[in-house]
Amino acid sequence: MNLKKIKTIQITPATPFDFDSTFHKPDHFTSGDNEWEPGIRWQTWNWEGINLGLKFINKGEVNSPKIDVEVYSKEDLDARFIKSLTEEIKYRYNLELDLKDFYKTFKTDKVLSPIIKKWKGMRPGHPSSLYEYLIIGIVLQNATVKRSVQMFTALLENYGTLLKFNGKKLWCFWEPGGLKNVTEEDLRALKVGYRAKSIKRIDDQFVNGILSEAELRKKDRETQMKELLSLYGVGPATVWYLLFDVFHHWDFFNHVSPWEQKIYSKLFFDQDPENPVPVEKLLKHFEKYGKYKQLAVHYIWEDLWWKRKNEHIPWLEKLIRI
DNA sequence: CATCAGGGCCCTG
DNA sequence: CAGGGCCCTGAT
Numbered sequence: 001m002n003l004k005k006i007k008t009i010q011i012t013p014a015t016p017f018d019f020d021s022t023f024h025k026p027d028h029f030t031s032g033d034n035e036w037e038p039g040i041r042w043q044t045w046n047w048e049g050i051n052l053g054l055k056f057i058n059k060g061e062v063n064s065p066k067i068d069v070e071v072y073s074k075e076d077l078d079a080r081f082i083k084s085l086t087e088e089i090k091y092r093y094n095l096e097l098d099l100k101d102f103y104k105t106f107k108t109d110k111v112l113s114p115i116i117k118k119w120k121g122m123r124p125g126h127p128s129s130l131y132e133y134l135i136i137g138i139v140l141q142n143a144t145v146k147r148s149v150q151m152f153t154a155l156l157e158n159y160g161t162l163l164k165f166n167g168k169k170l171w172c173f174w175e176p177g178g179l180k181n182v183t184e185e186d187l188r189a190l191k192v193g194y195r196a197k198s199i200k201r202i203d204d205q206f207v208n209g210i211l212s213e214a215e216l217r218k219k220d221r222e223t224q225m226k227e228l229l230s231l232y233g234v235g236p237a238t239v240w241y242l243l244f245d246v247f248h249h250w251d252f253f254n255h256v257s258p259w260e261q262k263i264y265s266k267l268f269f270d271q272d273p274e275n276p277v278p279v280e281k282l283l284k285h286f287e288k289y290g291k292y293k294q295l296a297v298h299y300i301w302e303d304l305w306w307k308r309k310n311e312h313i314p315w316l317e318k319l320i321r322i
Numbered sequence: 323c324a325t326c327a328g329g330g331c332c333c334t335g
Numbered sequence: 336c337a338g339g340g341c342c343c344t345g346a347t
Contacts, residue, residue, distance in 0.1 A: 141330045147344060148329075193342025198331085235331045257329050320329095 003053045003072035003165040009086050010068055013095040017065035018121030019058035022093055026305035029145055031152045032171040034127065043127050044163055044172035047085055051172045053165030062121045072165035093125040094248065102292050112296055115303045124298050126245035130213035131176035131206055133246050137238035138198050145320060154190040176206035198233025205231065221249055250295040253286050262319050267304065273319055
């Protein structure tokens, strides 16, 4: 599907704002729906059922930020659509998040302060909707990175749409509920294994309109957690990701998966990953970051993954099994 | 060749 | 609350 440029949206994020560390997270593995180079991020979005190509361009600096968002589409888009899209972009990338208090609180923290200095203006954020993230969460289960990417790509290339815009060819996610006419057997043919059942049942929730991201955002964390956990195929690991990446709770940390446990053990306690620090002890350690504990760990975590782009970290390579 | 662990989760007893 | 089963893939 060939798209044409419809509009350029200008956004002024809250200060400070760092473009690259906000729009590129080295620990999110690329799988055909986005591309990044310094100062530019191409990203497909299915918004309100419309396939979009988005090009985010850095037009400012950390202390005087500005972003252009070029919107590519097959059809014209009206003002109301552009407005709702703009609001959603601001939400997903946390462009209006005020980081000042977080920075001030940990100005003297030995571990955090150098990282804050280095990544000043980095926001947490994720490009995916709840529906999309649920699918991603399912394919992350019980699999190595390579296998997860393989499963995700197979889904995208079978049920998504290939978009051509700004010289790029990127796959766009299908609509929530878009697997209505797909059977569990069809999904199994894509080698997603037992996950086929979970994917199908989650898609059903959206076909039936039982689950609404907009409604769920308005509810409190406990309710969100309860409703998400009630979904078939969604357990504590997936919920933990969702509460941070989709629902933007910075203060919540209740789960550490085995591979993350090993990395945290090395990172925070310089402990041999083969003999990891108990999860309880790790969680207790994060308590010192109070209402920003998830945000603090995000900063430390992203710093590690950016380091990995520039230098070889043998112990990390061994643990991530790409 | 066989065996097994891996960014979990569900279900059973 | 512990533990078996589920899918596929690559390492050993």
